[in-house]
Amino acid sequence: MLQISKYIYFDSAHKNEHKGGKWAQLHGHTFFVEIFAEGSLHSAHGWIVDFSEIKKSITPIINILDHSYLNEIPGLEKDATIPAIEKWFLKQLKEKPWWFKGVRIGIIGDLDFKPRIIPADGVYPELWHFSFESAQSLPQLPDSHPCHHLHGHSYFVKVSSNDMENLPSALRKIYDLLDHHWLNEITGLEKATSEILTLWIVQKLRELNHSPKIVIVQETPSSYCLWKSDE
Numbered sequence: 738m739l740q741i742s743k744y745i746y747f748d749s750a751h752k753n754e755h756k757g758g759k760w761a762q763l764h765g766h767t768f769f770v771e772i773f774a775e776g777s778l779h780s781a782h783g784w785i786v787d788f789s790e791i792k793k794s795i796t797p798i799i800n801i802l803d804h805s806y807l808n809e810i811p812g813l814e815k816d817a818t819i820p821a822i823e824k825w826f827l828k829q830l831k832e833k834p835w836w837f838k839g840v841r842i843g844i845i846g847d848l849d850f851k852p853r854i855i856p857a858d859g860v861y862p863e864l865w866h867f868s869f870e871s872a873q874s875l876p877q878l879p880d881s882h883p884c885h886h887l888h889g890h891s892y893f894v895k896v897s898s899n900d901m902e903n904l905p906s907a908l909r910k911i912y913d914l915l916d917h918h919w920l921n922e923i924t925g926l927e928k929a930t931s932e933i934l935t936l937w938i939v940q941k942l943r944e945l946n947h948s949p950k951i952v953i954v955q956e957t958p959s960s961y962c963l964w965k966s967d968e
């Protein structure tokens with residue numbers, strides 16, 4: 738058996754009321770969609786199928802999911818959990834491409850406070866790293882901009898401070914303020930861009946008696962904001 742798979746991501750908000758707890762609050766994630774393809778090798782091209790063909794065939798479905806509030810999508814109103822999104826996804830693929838073998842949807846974040854050390858690498862010093870899951874919108878932008886609409890991210894945060902040993906307990910407090918929330922409802926995050934969120938974390942760390950040296954907030958796998966102390 739020879740199989741290929743392709744990952745595509747979408748950034749959306751949802752809530753799972755029947756699950757209760759923090760899952761019932763409006764929050765968001767960066768979701769991954771992993772598409773599996775199988776078949777025999779094309780004699781001339783030497784591949785099962787072109788990765789770009791896989792992407793093209795599922796892009797219309799991703800466009801419905803991306804930068805949305807999942808609970809508002811017809812078919813996901815009552816249940817916007819991952820198994821429900823997978824089922825919904827298969828329904829959208831009315832005619833399955835010949836190479837289609839299956840789909841797996843998941844979330845790229847840790848889904849819990851799991852701080853870990855990233856060793857110094859010559860560019861950055863040692864950093865503590867954690868992730869959190871929140872909803873966000875940028876109401877200051879025109880509604881033609883996708884970020885004007887309610888969506889969400891799995892945010893990845895990396896921090897270095899003067900007190901690396903005690904930093905995780907401060908980061909835990911910050912995690913509890915941000916995780917499984919709608920960021921715009923938090924004082925200071927009404928315009929919850931990566932930049933404003935990064936500066937907000939710097940300020941919180943100072944209030945928690947840390948002197949941050951570096952704060953990095955990564956909103957998607959391909960974009961981040963860096964703050965560096967002038968000292």
Ligand SMILES: [Zn+2]
Nearest residue numbers: 751764765766
């Ligand atoms: Zn969730």
